Amino acid sequence: MAINKISNSQEYISHHLMNLQLDMHNFKLINPDSINFSKNFWVLNIDSIFFSLLLGILFSMVFYIAAKKITTGVPGKLQSGIELIIIFINKNINDIYHGKSKLIAPLSLTIFVWCFLMNLMDLIPTDILPYISKYWIGLPALRIVPSADINITTALAIGVFALILFYSIKIKGAYGFTKELTLYPFNNPIFIPINLILESVSIISKPVSLSLRLFGNMYSSELIFILINGLLPWWLQWSFNVPWAIFHILIILLQSFIFMVLTIVYLSMASEKH
Template sequence: MAAGGLPHPLIYFNELNHALGLNVPIHVWYTWAVMAILFTLSLAVRGKLAMVPAGLQNFFEVVIGGLEDFVVANIGEKGRTVFPIMAVIFIFILGMNLTGLVPGCDAPTANVNTNAAMAVCVFLYYNYIGLKTHGAGYIHHFMGPVKALSPLMLVLETVSHLARPLSLTLRLFGNIRGEEIVLILLFTLAPVVGTLPMYFLFILAKVIQAFIFFMLTMIYLKGSLEHAH
């Protein structure tokens, strides 16, 4: 795929599309690839769970345990019920972001469609959790603390809630797409030598972006789990 009008030197799945005569978009292929990797890893870990963790299980226990501690410290014990979807979001987005650093691959999150899909999922999920926890009383979340101002606050809160998926989408898209463009530009200027130092910066930036998506999901879920002010 051309990132910002620049031709990408080589994309594996373009070749596969050619070979199979298919026309599946690149970001969909790479999303599937990341999903396949994650499924394989999780099945491999589940296959030989042990009381004394070793190898891969050790790694996943550290990652998921750390995330769970973070969620419970922020939301409280109720956070454990909604924790799985947040852990999946973090690991999945991290995987997709880091795909962009593999030579010949393109990050699926550098396409706005992938991000919009995930942001809409988060939006629907936290509203569903809010409705499930509070029932019809969930509307109080949109009314603000002052009764006289509640019609105005209803409009304001609706706009600000609808803005959430938009800001989630655009931040992730802008960051990852920008990084991909910088990588390709540097690669055309000075192959390998120019791109290598940027890898260290971008690994950090991509982890931060995945973490921010995860953290915002957590903040939204916290808002829909707790009582209206």
């Protein structure tokens, strides 16, 4: 009985950590129980893509509706909430970013709200949507937290990285950017190879740290919920799930805030002329 319980728990945990994947060779859904990584290399995690796009559309619609109904009189609850978010983000931009750009404010708002919504999906009970997708729709697997997928966080970080390079070249010029890579921190032609290595590592580490920080925190948080449900009896799960969910609200907000602030910091550094 103990061996069966451990086996069932392992199967439950491993299944909940599997994405709904589409094999790009034959455009068929992959069964997570029979996946062969040597044959199934080019795949899409379509559940992560679906939920991230869905949350992005939801975010856009809510803000569009609020913008259409904006009033200079007594604001409603929706307008008040959005105004508080915008004031909060604008304060951080004014404190950190010292250049002039029409992109930084909407970019920071999008990153903060979108990351928050993706992280918020982790508070939905672990088994509800996977159960519906399996027994009502017939899907082999489903994960609903896009930010717990390294592919999604890497895509966000690569987008920020592209903007860092764009602003570095736009503000400093191609010559100034090249000079910064080759003559810093040691301002001598002899040290150009060393400077290039050091600065390349510094630049590449920015998107890597952005993606891994968000992914690591959300993946571990999701895993804790899965472990609680997979290892504990149903009548004891709530006593661990509720305290962790309350604490997890802080993690959700903090990780969204950190991703936004680091984006502003990196773009501010890219926009400075040395």
